[in-house]
Amino acid sequence: MKITGDFHTHTIYSCGYLLKGLHAKSTIEENVKSAFDKGLKTIVISEHGASHYLYGVRKKNLIKIRNEIDRLNEIYSEKGLFIMMGLESNLIGLDGQIDVDDDILKMLDILLMGFHYGSTPKSFKEGIDLYFISQLSRKHGYREDEITEAITESYVRAIKKYPIKIITHPGAKVKLNLLKLAKEAEKKDVALEVNSRHGNLSLDDLKMLKDINVKFYINSDAHKASEVGNFKKGIETFLLSGLDINRVINAI
Ligand SMILES: [Zn+2]
Ligand SMILES: [Zn+2]
Structure with missing residues (x-):
């Protein structure tokens, strides 16, 4: 199995109000060059959504990112590498709200979504449920089924x-009913990630999803250029699961 595109990478713009380089280390151009050197056909620059207090992209930087990606596409597209602007948005409300608005959506080529502590919740109550109760549930079994279903x-x-x-x-930072999520994701043509950095989905997760025809991406979640295209863990896990590799969208 060969992975042809890395659909989840971060750059120095994933830095919140902090100094650039404290969370993710490399520039967009450095990530792109690494993808090119490794023979990838696609790379997605997917900063953390703006609501994340420590790592979220500053909204004013999104236009800079868009322009930089457009500039680099002029250079790299004829060499066979296509660069996309993504965003790893954050779930911030139990009603399914995430930290994007129409202006942001218009700028993006692809939207990703995950769960991260440190995002500013939609309301105080949602924050308690999403970031506090969910951890009591995950770590100590507190109202486990109810909370898992709600998230x-x-x-x-x-x-x-x-x-x-x-x-x-999926499942890296909060417990999910993966069977239910996968069924709904399949209906909406949404893929689940096998993330080589976090190890989720896990081998057991993948085996459990065998009979649901949801699709997958195997990504690096690189936080520096040298990690772009690092799919080793994801590929190993996926091959062990015995699932059909045609279900991995970015694989050939
Ligand atoms: Zn993440
Ligand atoms: Zn990420």
Whole structure:
């Protein structure tokens, strides 16, 4: 199995109000060059959504990112590498709200969505449920089934409301009902990620999803240029699962 595109990479713009380079280390051009050197056909620059207090992209930087990607596409597209502007948006409400608006959506080529602590919730109450109760549930089994269902339902609402194409590292930071999410994702043509950095989906997750025809991406979630195209863990996990490799959208 060969992966031809990395649909999840971060650059120095994933830095919130902090100094650039504290969270993700490389520039867009450095990520792109790394993708080119590794023979990839596609790279997505997908910064953290703006609501993340520590790592979120500043909204005013989105236009700079768009312009830089357009500039680099003029150079690299004729060499066979296509660069896309993505965003790893954050779930911020139990009603499925994520941290994008129409202006942001218009700028993007592809929308990703994941769950991260440190995002500014839609309301104080949602913050308690999303970031505090969910952890009590995950780590100590507190109201486990109820909370898992509520968070899963908020993912489902998000994919019904927004043009999300990839759910990043499902289950990495919060417990989900993956069977339910996968069934809904299949209906909406949304793929689940096998994330080589976090190890989610896991081998057990993939085996569980064998009979649901949801699609996958295997991505690096690179936080520096040298990690772009690092799919080793994702590929190993996927091959062990025995699932059909044709279900991986960015594989040949
Ligand atoms: Zn993430
Ligand atoms: Zn990420």
